Amino acid sequence: KKPTLAVVGATGAVGTVMLDILSTREDVYGEIRLVASPRSAGKKLTVRGEEVEVVALAPEVFDGVDVAMFDVPDAVSAEWAPVAAARGAVAVDNSGAFRMDPDVPLVVPEVNGEQARNRPKGIISNPNCTTLSMIVAVGALHRRYGLRELVVASYQAASGAGQEGIDALYDQLERVGGNRELGNRAGDVRAAVGDGLGPFPAPLAMNVVPWAGSLKDGGWSSEELKVRNESRKILGLPDLRVSATCVRVPVVTTHSLAVHAVFERETDQREAQALLAGAAGVVLVDNPELHEFPTPADVVGTDPTWVGRVRRSLDDARGLDLFLCGDNLRKGAALNTAQIAELVAAEFTG
Numbered sequence: 001k002k003p004t005l006a007v008v009g010a011t012g013a014v015g016t017v018m019l020d021i022l023s024t025r026e027d028v029y030g031e032i033r034l035v036a037s038p039r040s041a042g043k044k045l046t047v048r049g050e051e052v053e054v055v056a057l058a059p060e061v062f063d064g065v066d067v068a069m070f071d072v073p074d075a076v077s078a079e080w081a082p083v084a085a086a087r088g089a090v091a092v093d094n095s096g097a098f099r100m101d102p103d104v105p106l107v108v109p110e111v112n113g114e115q116a117r118n119r120p121k122g123i124i125s126n127p128n129c130t131t132l133s134m135i136v137a138v139g140a141l142h143r144r145y146g147l148r149e150l151v152v153a154s155y156q157a158a159s160g161a162g163q164e165g166i167d168a169l170y171d172q173l174e175r176v177g178g179n180r181e182l183g184n185r186a187g188d189v190r191a192a193v194g195d196g197l198g199p200f201p202a203p204l205a206m207n208v209v210p211w212a213g214s215l216k217d218g219g220w221s222s223e224e225l226k227v228r229n230e231s232r233k234i235l236g237l238p239d240l241r242v243s244a245t246c247v248r249v250p251v252v253t254t255h256s257l258a259v260h261a262v263f264e265r266e267t268d269q270r271e272a273q274a275l276l277a278g279a280a281g282v283v284l285v286d287n288p289e290l291h292e293f294p295t296p297a298d299v300v301g302t303d304p305t306w307v308g309r310v311r312r313s314l315d316d317a318r319g320l321d322l323f324l325c326g327d328n329l330r331k332g333a334a335l336n337t338a339q340i341a342e343l344v345a346a347e348f349t350g
């Protein structure tokens with residue numbers, strides 16, 4: 001029998017992309033139940049070309065459900081993913097609530113898909129979008145060269161902060177649009193943006209903001225610690241050296257990362273390019289002489305991790321420098337969750 005799927009958080013920014021993904025990928029489910037907060041109950045959404053009424057989150061909605069995806073805030077997942085699991089569903093959770101729980105696998109199908117079967121709590125976690133935007137490509141390089149250290153800077157899109165982030169960026173762009181005084185010494189972007197900061201700690205339009213998440217010990221942001229902790233767990237390298245600086249940029253959707261990776265073995269530019277070009281889920285665009293490299297404008301709406309600017313580090317033969325882009329709402333969130341859920345669904349249908 002085809003498994004029954006519940007999508008919890010169906011009306012959010014990631015949930016909306018999820019419905020699109022469920023409608024376009026191979027249809028492996030029987031019933032699909034759409035679940036959201038009581039506020040959204042009764043709404044009709046389209047999935048697989050059919051209208052489905054959204055039901056309010058309650059324990060009974062998980063009765064008969066085989067796989068339950070969660071695209072909701074941490075506190076909602078923390079409470080409800082165990083409820084779904086207790087009622088027999090496998091919960092695939094895209095929040096931060098369980099990612100570092102040793103009894104919950106943190107899965108990227110191209111890197112450690114086999115771990116999806118080992119889920120003592122009936123919960124599988126989906127990594128944070130910033131980790132996900134680089135880890136498929138980094139994992140492919142790790143398999144060949146043996147990763148020892150990552151130094152990364154992220155260029156994160158506004159939609160990483162949800163619909164609120166998207167709205168704030170568009171509103172700010174409207175306030176600064178066409179004003180050629182702004183961004184000069186005389187022009188004050190902060191004044192133009194006024195009280196419209198949205199979820200960001202500084203103006204995002206005409207600016208870059210070296211902050212995402214919340215403040216942790218030593219001046220690190222939660223986002224930077226996620227990149228470190230999640231990379232270690234996914235790659236099975238508990239001592240991996242990771243330094244991340246997470247930065248928000250005025251892009252609507254698609255996270256980018258500049259990565260300096262150091263390996264156990266000597267690297268080679270051409271070999272690394274060929275290996276990335278052949279890796280599942282990775283596309284190489286690396287012709288700098290033709291100005292061909294990935295940019296968010298070209299990558300948004302696509303599924304793979306795009307890689308370019310691959311160089312052997314000048315001062316370390318074991319180092320590689322590269323630039324990556326990935327759609328933070330697709331591979332960074334909904335798509336990876338859908339891929340994990342498909343691994344679970346395959347257990348039902350053989």
Ligand code: 2RA
Pocket residue numbers: 128129130156157159160161212213223
């Ligand atoms: C961000 N990674 O981009 C976060 C969202 N999960 O803000």
